[in-house]
Amino acid sequence: MPELPEVQTTVDGLNSEVKNWTITDVWTIYNSAYHAGKDNIKNPKFFAQFKKKVIGAKIVGATRRAKNILIHLSKADKNSSSRTADQDNQTILIHMKMTGHIMAGVYTKDLKRSKTDPWRAVDTDPKNPLNDPFNKYLRFVLTISRGPKTKNLVLSDMRKFAKVTLLPTKGLEDSDELRHLGPEPLNPDFTYTIFETQLDKRKTTPIKQALMDQTLIAGVGNIYSDEILWKAGVHPKSHFSKIPTAMRKKIFAATKEMLLKGIDFGGDSMSDYRNIHGLRGDFQNQHKAYRRTGKSCELRGCKGVIRRLVVGGRSGHFCDVHQTLF
Numbered sequence: 660m661p662e663l664p665e666v667q668t669t670v671d672g673l674n675s676e677v678k679n680w681t682i683t684d685v686w687t688i689y690n691s692a693y694h695a696g697k698d699n700i701k702n703p704k705f706f707a708q709f710k711k712k713v714i715g716a717k718i719v720g721a722t723r724r725a726k727n728i729l730i731h732l733s734k735a736d737k738n739s740s741s742r743t744a745d746q747d748n749q750t751i752l753i754h755m756k757m758t759g760h761i762m763a764g765v766y767t768k769d770l771k772r773s774k775t776d777p778w779r780a781v782d783t784d785p786k787n788p789l790n791d792p793f794n795k796y797l798r799f800v801l802t803i804s805r806g807p808k809t810k811n812l813v814l815s816d817m818r819k820f821a822k823v824t825l826l827p828t829k830g831l832e833d834s835d836e837l838r839h840l841g842p843e844p845l846n847p848d849f850t851y852t853i854f855e856t857q858l859d860k861r862k863t864t865p866i867k868q869a870l871m872d873q874t875l876i877a878g879v880g881n882i883y884s885d886e887i888l889w890k891a892g893v894h895p896k897s898h899f900s901k902i903p904t905a906m907r908k909k910i911f912a913a914t915k916e917m918l919l920k921g922i923d924f925g926g927d928s929m930s931d932y933r934n935i936h937g938l939r940g941d942f943q944n945q946h947k948a949y950r951r952t953g954k955s956c957e958l959r960g961c962k963g964v965i966r967r968l969v970v971g972g973r974s975g976h977f978c979d980v981h982q983t984l985f
Contacts, residue, residue, distance in 0.1 A: 661755045663845070663878030664921025664942065665932050666723050669761050672935025673721035673730065676763040677803060677812055681717045682732070684802035685710045686768070688775055689819065699824040700799065709825050712749055718803070724832075725840045725877035728753040728761065731828055748828040752836055758796075759814055759821035760933045764789045766800065766811045778813065788937030799823055817931060841875045844914050854911045858899045866902065866910070867895035868971035879914065882927055882942075882949045885976045887913045889948035889958075894984035895968065895975040901985040920945065948976040956980065 661669070687700050694701035700709055716734035723729065730751040753761065765781045766789075778797045780789035788794070798821070799814040814821060826834050841857055842849050857876055861869040869875060870884040879887070888895050890913035893906055902910070926932055926940030929950065933939060947957050948965055956963035956978040963980030 660726070660757045660880055661760065661926070661932050662726060662880035662883050662921070663723070663918050664883070664924075665760075665926035665940065666726050666728055666755070666878070667922050668926040668934055668940065669728055669755075670721045670723045672763070673718075673728070673761070673812075676935055677718050678720055679717060680803040680805045680810075682713050682715065682801050683804050683809070685713060686778075686800040686802075687823075688798050689823070699822050705824075709823075712825060713751065713801075716749065723878075724837050725843075725873055726754060726880070727836065728755070729831070750826050750828045750831055752822075752824050752826055753814065754822040755814075755816070756818075756820035756822065758818045758931050759816040760794075760931070761812065761814055761935065762789060762794060762933065762937045763810060763812050763935050764937070765809075766797075766813065768800075778811075788933070791933065791937055793817070793931040794933055794937045815933070839874055840877045841873060843877050844879065845918055849915075851908060851911050854914070855907060858907075862900035863898050865896045865970045866893060866899055867975050868973075869899060870910075870914070871971075871973070876914070878918070881973055881975075882929075882946075883917050883921060885949040886917045886947060888982060889976075889978060890917060892981050892983060894982045895970050895977050897983070897985040903985070906983075906985070948978065951976060 687706060689701040690703055691701045698705055700706040713732060716732035719731050719733045721728060721730050732749045766778045767781050768777045770777050778800060780787055794815050796815045796817040797813050798816045798819060801812040803810060803812055842853055858869050860875060861872060867884045867888060870879050887910060891909040893902060893910060921927060921942045924940060924942040924945055925934060927942040928939035929943035951965040952967040954965050956965060958981055961981045963978040965976055966979045968975050
């Protein structure tokens with residue numbers, strides 16, 4: 660599942676590629692009886708309203724909250740006051756879940772070829788990143804324009820787990836989708852005191868599991884929790900209540916460092932994550948713990964080996980020598 664660095668990389672790409680473009684059409688293949696009555700586009704009735712509200716809206720920018728992509732729209736009525744228009748603005752929320760990623764490019768639709776899989780990149784060159792096999796599972800497509808130019812913003816989602824919904828921009832943080840989330844670890848005001856206070860709420864929970872709890876700290880998942888704890892030298896099953904202050908501070912510093920490193924390397928594409936251009940990130944080549952089972956620890960002077968264990972139903976990876984169990 661894309662984590663904070665992958666989502667932030669996507670948001671940065673959206674602001675670079677589609678800001679100030681206008682939505683002219685919407686398409687989706689999502690349609691599930693399980694989602695009947697729910698507020699997401701897998702419910703056909705909701706999608707009909709979604710389509711009506713977003714067509715004609717301008718993309719004014721994108722932001723991130725935890726693992727959610729927030730695409731902010733402006734659809735001001737020329738006859739409305741600016742205050743009324745602001746109240747009517749909407750935000751598309753996309754959670755990419757396990758296999759989703761967003762790309763921008765020029766696509767063509769041929770319903771005669773396939774009603775369930777009609778979209779293909781116009782540039783059919785195999786070297787075109789949009790033709791990467793991981794990029795072909797298009798479930799949601801926005802057609803957007805700016806002046807005479809037209810292109811598409813698409814969601815590739817092999818396993819169809821991604822969520823797309825629409826929320827009023829006003830009061831967004833208080834919505835059911837976001838209000839439960841913990842603080843953002845890369846915000847300048849995320850201090851060690853806040854970090855400690857949040858993790859103290861789950862002080863007898865294994866630290867790896869606590870780091871991944873989105874109600875405590877937003878955006879950390881399986882990959883980066885492994886890398887954070889490897890960097891800090893703390894065993895993933897340690898309880899926060901038993902971790903000395905000096906080691907807690909190392910986890911705090913490692914959290915910021917590893918997340919920033921993930922962004923610097925364009926996200927992690929060990930699985931199927933791709934950026935806005937359909938290209939792989941490079942953080943998977945920087946792993947020290949995640950999915951390195953049986954390999955030698957790369958910490959200078961350490962004779963350990965990376966081992967795998969299960970924490971809270973998720974795989975964890977750690978060095979059996981320098982990561983201390985508290």
